[in-house]
Amino acid sequence: MPTGAAGPGVPIPRQRRAQSAPGAGPRQDYLDAFRDGAAEEGGKSGDGDGTESGEDGATGATARSRGASRGTLPRPVPVQFAPPTGPTAAGTGTSPVAGTGPRAGSGGSGGRGGDGGDGGDGSVPPAADATPAGKSAKSAKGTKGRTFTGIAAAAVTTVLAVVVAGQVADDRSEAGAAQTAGGQDEGARTALGGGVQASPSPSHSAVALTYEQKMNLKYPLSPALKGSARFDVVPGFAKAPGRGRKFTYRVDVEQGLGLDGRLFADAVQKTLNDDRSWAHGGARTFERVSSGESDFVITLASPGTTAVWCEKSGLDTTEDNVSCDSAATPRVMINAYRWAQGAKTYGDRIYPYRQMLINHEVGHRLGHNHVTCEKDGELAPVMQQQTKFLDHDGIHCLPNSWPYPKS
Structure with missing residues (x-):
């Protein structure tokens, strides 16, 4: 993996978000997945720095972002945590929130690719300092795009869930109907051939003999x-x-x-x-x-x-x-x-x-x-x-x- 100017790259842990109330919005792992993809695309198109490091060092998120751009739902990326190394310097680290700052190994030459976020100290800054000042407009624009992306993903997920649930319900209904029909047929056979009377035949009035x-x-x-x-x-x-x-x-x-x-x-x-x-x-x-x-x-x-x-x-x-x-x-x-x-x-x-x-x-x-x-x-x-x-x-x-x- 490529290293930054200050030292070997260390995986930056992500800060755990507070659990949302049930039914308040799309699942967090889907939002994280889309934010990873958006950050990857932003890193490649921002200044031109760290393009190679993004291809070599964070290929998983990039591939998922490209898959999403082609209409394929990305696979959610589980949140990973690593213990911080070295002292924490306020305001000098990168955001631990996925998609809001450069990823590990993306600052290949002096920190331009991540705006100094790859200083090598491994610090985890507070959430208030997550967005660097030089990227505020671009980050706001990216945040809006990510919001729409998350909403679209949630909508697609909901539609797929409804379709799958409908198919399962239909399959169960068909199976139940077949079982009921089989029971009726069996009942019919028991009544008819098992010693049935089938369905009783209509009684015929006695014919007078000549x-x-x-x-x-x-x-x-x-x-x-x-x-x-x-x-x-x-x-x-x-x-x-x-x-x-x-x-x-x-x-x-x-x-x-x-x-x-x-x-x-x-x-x-x-x-x-x-x-x-x-x-x-x-x-x-x-x-x-x-x-x-x-x-x-x-x-x-x-x-x-x-x-x-x-x-x-x-x-x-x-x-x-x-x-x-x-x-x-x-x-x-x-x-x-x-x-x-x-x-x-x-x-x-x-x-x-x-x-x-x-x-x-x-x-x-x-x-x-x-x-x-x-x-x-x-x-x-x-x-x-x-x-x-x-x-x-x-x-x-x-x-x-x-x-x-x-x-």
């Missing part, structure tokens, strides 16, 4: 059920549709079966008045009533109650759990278990089995007895005991629900 659909369904009922033996009359009236001999009937359903009595009554009326049934060719027609006299009563009853009523006419239905026409009584008994579950001979074809069941038992009431098919592969007559068997004597009969199936 007559055919109901007749194709099997219904639960125990083969050993013995009911109350009390009956309910299915209300309503179904007019006989034909012109033949009219038979009237009533439909009773045993209490507690849990079966659809209306469906059973509709099935009886539709089946008996089908042209393939006993109404074939207009010979007969059937009419359902719910009060008054009737020719017979078609009764849907549990297996136990059916057995009781069939026994009244000397018939045993318990062996194969079948139905009967209790001829000694007004009742044609339809076993509710067979109505609900069908028979092995028909498998899952429950609809045609129910039609066969009605036609067979009403056929007995009309005077028809049991018969069987006579050729292999023929349709079984409706009066064959199809609940019990389809095959007999090496002949295989096909299931059939109607007295006149080819009609």
